[in-house]
Amino acid sequence: MLGGAVGDALGWPIEFLTLKQIRERHGEAGVTGFLPGPIAGAPQPITDDTQMTMFTAEGLLRTPAGGDTAPVLRRAYLRWRDTQQQNGPGPEADGWLARQQFLYAMRAPGNACMTGLRRQAEEFVPAGEFGKPGPVNPNSKGCGTVMRSAPFGLANFGPDRAFHAAMRCAQLTHGHPTAYLSAGAFAVLIDQVLAGVELPIAVQSTIARIAPMPSSAETVTALSSALAIAQLGEATPERLELIGAGWTAETCLAIAVYCALHTYRTGDVRGAFLLAVNHSGDSDSTGAVAGNLLGATYGLNALPMDWIGALEGRDELFRIADDLVLNFFYNDRTDLDSRYPIDTELAR
Template identity: 40%
Template sequence: MSIDPATSPAAAPAPSHASRIHGCLLGGALGDSLGYAVEFETIESIRATYGPGGLRDFAALGDGSHFSDDTQMTLYTVDGLLEALEWANSGVAADTNACLWLAYLRWLGSQGVALPESAPFQPPRWIDGHDVLRARRAPGNACLSGLATGEMGTVQRPVNPDSKGCGTVMRSAPFGLIPHIDADAVYKLSADAASLTHGHPSARQSAAAFSLVIHAVAGGRSLAAAAGTALSRLQDGPLPKGEEADPALLERLATALRHAEAAAAGSADLLGAEDLVRELGEGWVAEEALAVGLYAVLATAPAAAAAPMPAAETTTPGPAGAQEHFRAAMAVAVNHSGDSDSTASIAGNILGAYYGEDCLPADWLAALEAPGVIRGMAERLAELTGA
């Protein structure tokens, strides 16, 4: 059941870009943390532990939950972009993807993996001084193995050529937060960075589509318009020369948007956990994680957020309505058999970028691990992008 707009508070002004950056990174970390508590569990196990409605609140976790590699790698994506921006602001051209590769290599070293001999020396940066980012939180195999080759993977020369795990999608929100660049640049940045660890077309296309959604909502588009634009980009192009959209990705996204539209319109109930997995997948691979995250956001959206119009026209609900939406979307994104932390982190990134910090429940933020590290990276990104 979607949120009833008739009971939602009055619309709120569009958030600042700095608020969208903080909301995106913190919202993703909240979804990641809630989902990480039940990652690898079946829906039957989740219900047995938390009741018929599943895990819906941090209060059910007692001492709280850790965030996972999803948030770690997202923050290292931010750091790679920061380094490229720092070089640019000093008047020196830099290879953005090389900066991202070096950032991911530093993350790899933090996971207790020996860096390849070919890896260049890198002086530590602010992000590297935090123990929470060195904790090993079920990192993806393809991310580890792709970086451990010591080769800087590219679209033309991919590492892990057959891998389409969700490790590309869950780290890619920051590409959509860079203002004053167009959708083509966002797509290329995200797809190129995905190729550093995963070679399958769906891995990079799913990551790029996710970044386009973030870019659109951060620029004032509605949730539905942003999702539709990303799907249209894959269907109609332009895509890189010689590349076609992965059929499995197109099918999953189209199915997610169809079911979400029906639920938001009130013509169908929310998909139950079993139906969600059957229709959209468990989220372990890239297109499934993106589809589940998008569905959770769109199916629970109030009418103002779901309408295909710019959010800049004060169409977003106020803080209470935004937080209600955030909680509802997390309940869908977390409670299924599958990769609950990745699907919920994707949903949290999108809602945070759309609403800004206003959508984040205060009691959830109080339970979040190491919020100062996340806010520190958000502040640096906001400062360097003039937000």
């Protein structure tokens, strides 16, 4: 959770710049840390990537034990949608997370997320047939699915349930099979590295898991490319850009894998974050997904504490991360029900 927020905040100011423009403005090394904001000393802003990830976690924490995640996640994402349409929490804000003022900031949310949730606000549209375009935004394969899906891998579901839960909930907004399969693959990766599987093996086993599935070719190709390009030598932005720009779900995931593999080979966590954002593409989303993977793989102590200390919403991110552990690894909901009331209105 914290690693994702770090990558998100690092990448947001340069999201729409080319690598050439980044280097012209910030030097040959590109961005090497947080850029100064308009208000000196203010926290480093997070974007919709981290906002939606937090609401994913909140939705999972509000799902009844053994219950269907999709209807509950729909309602969680609609609470996030409210934060993009209101100036602050109203008196009827539903739950602890929706009462956090800092989340009521609109920072270039993805079009498919917004249009998909507009349709979900009218009625619950469940996932379609696996391997075929879903009913909501069937042609959308943007990275808005992957960038919010790390919590499915943090919920101690095991790889099968993590995959299917992430995949079905991705279809709430994105119907393209590559979009929802990539979200499922990311959840599996997070689940596996948390279980102690070494990163290259986790990537290879994820590829093997999804390769036989219908419509998986794009995701399999992107992940295989990340593994192959990582073998070419020193990780560079130019080699990273051989994978893609990160705007689509499969390239965003593959870029994150490439950056995390850099840390696996070198031990350089800070360099992986910077690699994930200094390129021509969706820098905040690739930074966020890479940060999720780095945090899950190497733990809190490996993350740059100076960057974590500067984050907007840092305390809330710590809390929700701790609450995930308490709920899903220790089955301890002491003090959690007040923050995450179980969503029992599944029939709506």
